[in-house]
Amino acid sequence: MLLPPIQTDFFKHNGYLEVGSVLTSTELAEAQSAYDGIFQAEEKPQSYRNLGQKEGEQISAGAVLQIIDMHRLHPIFHRIMHKPLVLDIIESLMGQADINLYHDQALYKPALNGDIVPWHQDNGYWKLDPPEAMSMWIALDDADEENGCMWVIPGSHKSGEAGHKRAGQYIAQIKADADESLAAAVPMSAGAAMIHHCQTLHMTKPNLSSRQRRAWVIHFIPANIHQKGVILKDRLVLRSG
Numbered sequence: 001m002l003l004p005p006i007q008t009d010f011f012k013h014n015g016y017l018e019v020g021s022v023l024t025s026t027e028l029a030e031a032q033s034a035y036d037g038i039f040q041a042e043e044k045p046q047s048y049r050n051l052g053q054k055e056g057e058q059i060s061a062g063a064v065l066q067i068i069d070m071h072r073l074h075p076i077f078h079r080i081m082h083k084p085l086v087l088d089i090i091e092s093l094m095g096q097a098d099i100n101l102y103h104d105q106a107l108y109k110p111a112l113n114g115d116i117v118p119w120h121q122d123n124g125y126w127k128l129d130p131p132e133a134m135s136m137w138i139a140l141d142d143a144d145e146e147n148g149c150m151w152v153i154p155g156s157h158k159s160g161e162a163g164h165k166r167a168g169q170y171i172a173q174i175k176a177d178a179d180e181s182l183a184a185a186v187p188m189s190a191g192a193a194m195i196h197h198c199q200t201l202h203m204t205k206p207n208l209s210s211r212q213r214r215a216w217v218i219h220f221i222p223a224n225i226h227q228k229g230v231i232l233k234d235r236l237v238l239r240s241g
């Protein structure tokens with residue numbers, strides 16, 4: 001079922017939208033257990049890395065552990081991204097039914113030493129044209145200000161591409177300037193999702209709490225999007241209209 005105008009208008013205006021739970025309790029339990037299994041396996045997937053890693057550090061003090069394309073590693077993630085509920089939300093906000101996957105990623109902030117993800121727009125990394133991608137950030141634990149919930153600058157997607165520069169000593173992260181006085185926290189329960197536009201400024205704070213924060217993010221693109229001047233053709237088709 002497509003979203004009502006009150007929600008699509010909120011997204012258009014603010015560049016993000018909370019949609020409540022998108023997982024059944026069985027799906028949540030299955031996703032949590034698959035996530036843990038993948039992160040705890042002795043042999044890590046090739047994409048495994050720590051976004052908290054800083055130049056010159058052998059062992060990083062802070063961790064934001066990333067694994068790309070969980071849907072290739074466990075069927076539950078493949079199933080969730082194909083759910084009609086999920087794709088109806090994206091179709092409503094994208095305004096079209098040709099929806100491809102850009103990629104998905106697990107972003108895991110362990111208890112006590114989760115690092116920050118600085119202010120950025122996703123398209124600061126991706127450079128997709130037109131900038132019409134959107135991400136569904138799914139909490140696999142209750143996420144709040146203490147353990148690293150999402151923060152956004154409402155309406156920032158309307159200001160175009162922000163200049164990004166390397167984020168301090170972080171090897172794999174960039175950052176943009178943001179007026180933090182405008183920032184809004186988006187606490188969420190496990191199983192709930194928020195969608196953000198690829199030009200919405202967002203960040204997450206360190207997790208110094210005693211609770212882990214597991215998140216899984218699906219990045220959706222319209223079928224006709226370009227990168228470096230060419231149409232992205234090799235992507236998983238999730239829905240075609």
Ligand SMILES: O=C(O)CCC(=O)C(=O)O
Nearest residue numbers: 107117122137204215217
């Ligand atoms: O989960 C996080 O800590 C950061 C998420 C993020 O930057 C994103 O979903 O684009």
